[in-house]
Structures are given as structure tokens and as C-alpha cells.
Amino acid sequence: MPDFDAIVVGGGLVGAAVAYGLARRGKKAVVLDEGDIAHRASRGNFGLVWVQSKGFGVPEYQRWTRRSSEDWVAFSAELQQETGIYSGHERPGGVTICLTEAEFAKRSERMAQLHLEAGNTGFDYEMLDHAALKKRILAIGPTVTGASFTPYDGHANPLTTLRALHAALLKRGSVYVPHARVEHINAAPNQFSITRNGVTYAAPRLVLGAGLGNNPLGKLVGLNVPVHPSRGQIIVTERVQPVLPMPTLMIRQTVEGTLMIGESREDAGFDDTTSPEILHTLADRAVKTFPFLRDTRIVRTWAALRVMAPDGLPIYEQSREYPGAFVCTCHSGVTLAAAHALHYAGYVIDGALPPELARFSTRRFDVQAAA
Numbered sequence: 001m002p003d004f005d006a007i008v009v010g011g012g013l014v015g016a017a018v019a020y021g022l023a024r025r026g027k028k029a030v031v032l033d034e035g036d037i038a039h040r041a042s043r044g045n046f047g048l049v050w051v052q053s054k055g056f057g058v059p060e061y062q063r064w065t066r067r068s069s070e071d072w073v074a075f076s077a078e079l080q081q082e083t084g085i086y087s088g089h090e091r092p093g094g095v096t097i098c099l100t101e102a103e104f105a106k107r108s109e110r111m112a113q114l115h116l117e118a119g120n121t122g123f124d125y126e127m128l129d130h131a132a133l134k135k136r137i138l139a140i141g142p143t144v145t146g147a148s149f150t151p152y153d154g155h156a157n158p159l160t161t162l163r164a165l166h167a168a169l170l171k172r173g174s175v176y177v178p179h180a181r182v183e184h185i186n187a188a189p190n191q192f193s194i195t196r197n198g199v200t201y202a203a204p205r206l207v208l209g210a211g212l213g214n215n216p217l218g219k220l221v222g223l224n225v226p227v228h229p230s231r232g233q234i235i236v237t238e239r240v241q242p243v244l245p246m247p248t249l250m251i252r253q254t255v256e257g258t259l260m261i262g263e264s265r266e267d268a269g270f271d272d273t274t275s276p277e278i279l280h281t282l283a284d285r286a287v288k289t290f291p292f293l294r295d296t297r298i299v300r301t302w303a304a305l306r307v308m309a310p311d312g313l314p315i316y317e318q319s320r321e322y323p324g325a326f327v328c329t330c331h332s333g334v335t336l337a338a339a340h341a342l343h344y345a346g347y348v349i350d351g352a353l354p355p356e357l358a359r360f361s362t363r364r365f366d367v368q369a370a371a
């Protein structure tokens with residue numbers, strides 16, 4: 001029976017980030033991951049490392065996200081040093097474009113709220129009118145009203161990030177087991193084992209990092225993880241010359257030169273197919289924002305499923321019934337990859353989550369259920 005320091009279920013961005021975080025602290029993790037049929041948000045996402053839309057009314061989320069965005073710089077450099085793989089991470093700041101006066105007014109209110117809620121930790125932002133935005137992004141169309149800007153935002157290539165995480169955790173002696181869907185867990189406090197394909201993996205720590213799979217898996221170790229799918233659709237264009245010096249919430253230019261257009265949200269169950277209506281809406285807004293896109297060819301479209309809690313916040317918890325079993329799940333797994341690797345993994349080893357993550361506990365669902 002191979003013995004490990006931790007079993008991590010799920011090899012997407014969340015599971016791989018935590019497993020790498022364990023490995024970089026000298027712990028040996030085994031990552032048990034389902035096959036390619038699974039709904040993998042990590043391979044179908046937009047790639048923003050995004051701060052400026054996070055945590056209205058929940059300053060803990062704003063702080064955690066910003067910490068991760070700050071850590072991304074060192075995290076990306078570390079991954080590249082470990083593996084030679086560039087995550088594609090850049091942090092030039094980012095903008096949320098407003099196409100009408102009403103959108104601009106609402107956005108201004110939101111940014112002021114984030115600033116207020118940040119207290120003395122500060123929150124730098126600018127509301128840019130059309131002329132000020134044009135100075136930063138020349139390609140904007142004449143009908144764009146303006147945008148909010150923060151220096152905290154950036155983007156990365158989620159596919160190379162995932163590849164780098166896997167390469168790094170293997171290099172550090174951890175193990176990845178593909179085609180290993182977990183359906184049963186033998187659980188006792190600080191003692192877990194899972195048998196797959198005739199092999200039993202045992203460890204004193206268990207981390208559920210299985211995205212939408214965390215809902216049924218949580219029940220096996222006394223964790224209530226009510227995540228549900230939220231579909232997002234994405235359009236990718238041909239490569240063009242560099243036109244976007246920074247990402248926007250809905251459109252970003254990759255290091256390769258393609259433009260990604262996204263940020264739709266639908267409740268479509270586990271249906272991960274695209275729909276012409278949503279793609280049309282995305283394309284229409286994109287052309288209004290950047291008119292040159294009218295002459296740019298679309299090369300691919302796809303849909304993928306976000307991993308969403310009822311209130312949209314991450315879920316971080318340790319089982320009270322089976323101490324040593326943790327869940328780590330969120331709807332912004334690119335943004336939070338640095339926090340999961342550099343911090344969450346340490347909490348798993350310590351066997352306790354810190355007070356600053358208490359807001360993300362599953363206890364909030366007990367309160368909601370009782371209300």
C-alpha cells in the first residue's frame with residue numbers, strides 16, 4: 001500500500017495547485033483524477049487573474065483574491081524555474097468596459113463600494129472616461145463610455161499553468177493517477193484511504209479539489225459542498241497584431257495573439273454545448289467595444305462549466321466529522337491558483353484553516369438553510 005502525506009482528489013487547476021503546494025513543502029501527494037469525460041473548467045476557461053469584480057460586500061474575498069493576484073508574480077516565476085514552462089502570466093492591470101452611461105454609473109458605485117470596504121488596506125482604482133481610456137487602449141470604439149481600471153488585474157494561460165503545475169508536482173516526487181474516478185473513501189480522523197484499480201492509496205490528509213465532483217464526494221467525509229454548474233461560453237479569434245495592452249473583463253488578447261471573448265453566465269445544468277444566441281450577444285458587445293473585430297475571423301467557440309457555490313464564494317472547510325479531510329473549491333481557479341498553492345496547502349499540512357478563511361466555511365450554508 002503506497003503511503004502518502006495527502007490524497008488530493010481532482011487534477012484540475014484547484015487540485016493541482018494544492019498538490020503542488022504540498023509538494024513544494026516537501027510533502028508527497030497522490031492526485032487521483034477522473035478521465036477526460038469529466039467537466040473540466042480548468043481547460044475551458046477565460047484565463048483572467050481578476051480582482052476588480054470580486055468581493056462586493058465580502059471584503060474577505062476581495063483581500064484573498066488580491067493576495068493571490070499579488071502572489072501570482074512569484075508563483076509564475078517559481079513554476080517557470082521548476083519546469084521551464086511559462087504560465088503566460090502578466091499583470092498590466094485591467095479594465096471593465098462600460099458601453100452606456102448607466103453601466104458607467106453602476107460601475108463607479110461598485111468601485112467606490114470596494115474602496116470603502118477595503119478600509120485602510122486600500123483599493124486603488126480609476127474610473128476612466130472615453131478619452132482617458134483611449135489613451136490606454138487605442139482600439140476602443142467611438143460608443144464606449146469608459147471603464148474602471150485597477151492595477152491588480154492580469155491574465156495567464158490556464159493550459160500552460162496547469163501543465164506547469166503537473167510537471168512541478170511530479171518533479172517533486174508526488175504522483176498523478178489518471179482515469180481514477182473516486183466513488184468510495186475509507187475515512188477516519190486523519191486517516192484516509194482510497195482504492196482504485198486494485199491499488200490502495202493512504203494518507204493522513206485528504207483534499208477534495210474535484211470541482212463539480214466535490215458535491216457528491218463531500219458527503220463521503222461529512223462535508224456539505226453545494227456547488228452547481230454555471231455555463232460560460234467563449235469565442236476565440238485568429239491571431240492579430242498586439243492591440244490590447246491589458247485584459248478587459250470580457251475580451252483579452254493572449255500572448256499568442258488570439259483574442260478571447262467571453263464572460264457569459266447561464267444556468268444550463270450539465271449541458272456544456274454552445275448556443276448561437278449567447279455567442280451572438282458576446283460577439284455583438286465585442287464589436288461595439290472594439291470595432292476592428294468586425295473584420296477578424298472566429299476560429300473556435302466552446303462552452304465549459306464553472307464550479308459555483310450558491311453565493312459565488314469559494315468553499316474552504318475541514319470536516320468536523322473526519323478531521324484531516326479538506327475541501328477546496330471556487331469559481332475563479334485561475335485567479336486563486338497562487339493562493340491555493342502558496343497558502344491553502346500549508347493550512348492542510350497544519351491541519352487547521354486560519355480565521356481569515358472563516359467567511360468561506362460551509363457553516364454559512366447551515367445558516368442559510370435555517371433561515
Ligand SMILES: Cc1cc2nc3c(=O)[nH]c(=O)nc-3n(C[C@H](O)[C@H](O)[C@H](O)COP(=O)(O)OP(=O)(O)OC[C@H]3O[C@@H](n4cnc5c(N)ncnc54)[C@H](O)[C@@H]3O)c2cc1C
Pocket residue numbers: 009010011012013014015016032033034035038039040041042043044045046047048049050180181182183209210211212213214217231232233234262303304305306307329330331332333334335336
Ligand atoms: C467559461 C469559463 C470561464 C472562466 N474564466 C475564468 C477566469 O477568467 N479566471 C478564473 O480565475 N477562473 C475562471 N473560470 C473558473 C475556473 O476555470 C475554475 O474555477 C477552475 O478551473 C476550477 O478548477 P477545478 O480544479 O476546481 O475544477 P475542474 O477543472 O472541473 O477540475 C476538476 C477535476 O476533478 C476531477 N474529478 C471530478 N470528480 C472526480 C471524482 N469523483 N474522482 C476523481 N476525480 C474527479 C475531474 O476529472 C477534473 O479533472 C472560468 C470557468 C469557465 C467555465
